[in-house]
Amino acid sequence: MKPVFLKRPVLASIVIILSAVAISVFLTKKEHSLQKTASGDFRKKLSEAALSQAAVENAPVTFLITAVFDRTTKKYGQRGLPYVLMEAGHAAQNLLLQAESLDMGAVPIGAFSSQKISELIQLSPKAQPLYLIPVGYFPDQ
Numbered sequence: 001m002k003p004v005f006l007k008r009p010v011l012a013s014i015v016i017i018l019s020a021v022a023i024s025v026f027l028t029k030k031e032h033s034l035q036k037t038a039s040g041d042f043r044k045k046l047s048e049a050a051l052s053q054a055a056v057e058n059a060p061v062t063f064l065i066t067a068v069f070d071r072t073t074k075k076y077g078q079r080g081l082p083y084v085l086m087e088a089g090h091a092a093q094n095l096l097l098q099a100e101s102l103d104m105g106a107v108p109i110g111a112f113s114s115q116k117i118s119e120l121i122q123l124s125p126k127a128q129p130l131y132l133i134p135v136g137y138f139p140d141q
Ligand SMILES: Cc1cc2nc3c(=O)[nH]c(=O)nc-3n(C[C@H](O)[C@H](O)[C@H](O)COP(=O)(O)O)c2cc1C
Pocket: 053, 107, 108, 109, 110, 111, 112
C-alpha cells in the first residue's frame, strides 16, 4: 500500500542554526535545506547575549527557535499564541531526543536578551527568539 503523507501546516517558527563557522536558516519550504546567511564564529557574542552561559559559548552548534506569531494567529486568533509555544516545545523536544540518540548533550536555554540575539543575527522584526539549544559532545567523550 502506498504511504499517505498528511499536508504539513506552515511551521510557526523559523529555526536558525549558529555553528562555529556560520549562521544558517533552516528552510522548510525548500526541501528542508539550510541557507547560509553569515560566515564566522558568533558563539562568544551569542553567549554574552545569554548571560555568558558556558554551554552556548562552547557548543559547536546552537539552534535558535524563533516564533512568527501572526502566521498562526491569522488562522486561530488569540488561541494561536499558545499553539506557537507548544510547537516550539515539540521542536525542542525532538531535537533533545535526537541529540540523546546520538549520545550528544543538548540543553534548552531561555535566559537571554531577545534584543541582543535579534541584533546579533539581524533577525526579522517579525520573528521573536524563544529558545536557544546548544548541542555538543560531553567533555569526557
Ligand atoms: C523554558 C526553559 C528555559 C530554560 N532556560 C535555561 C537556561 O537559560 N539555563 C539553564 O541552565 N537551564 C535552563 N533551563 C533548564 C534546562 O533546560 C534543563 O531543563 C535543566 O538544566 C534540567 O536538566 P537536567 O534534568 O538534565 O539536570 C530551562 C528550561 C526550560 C523549560
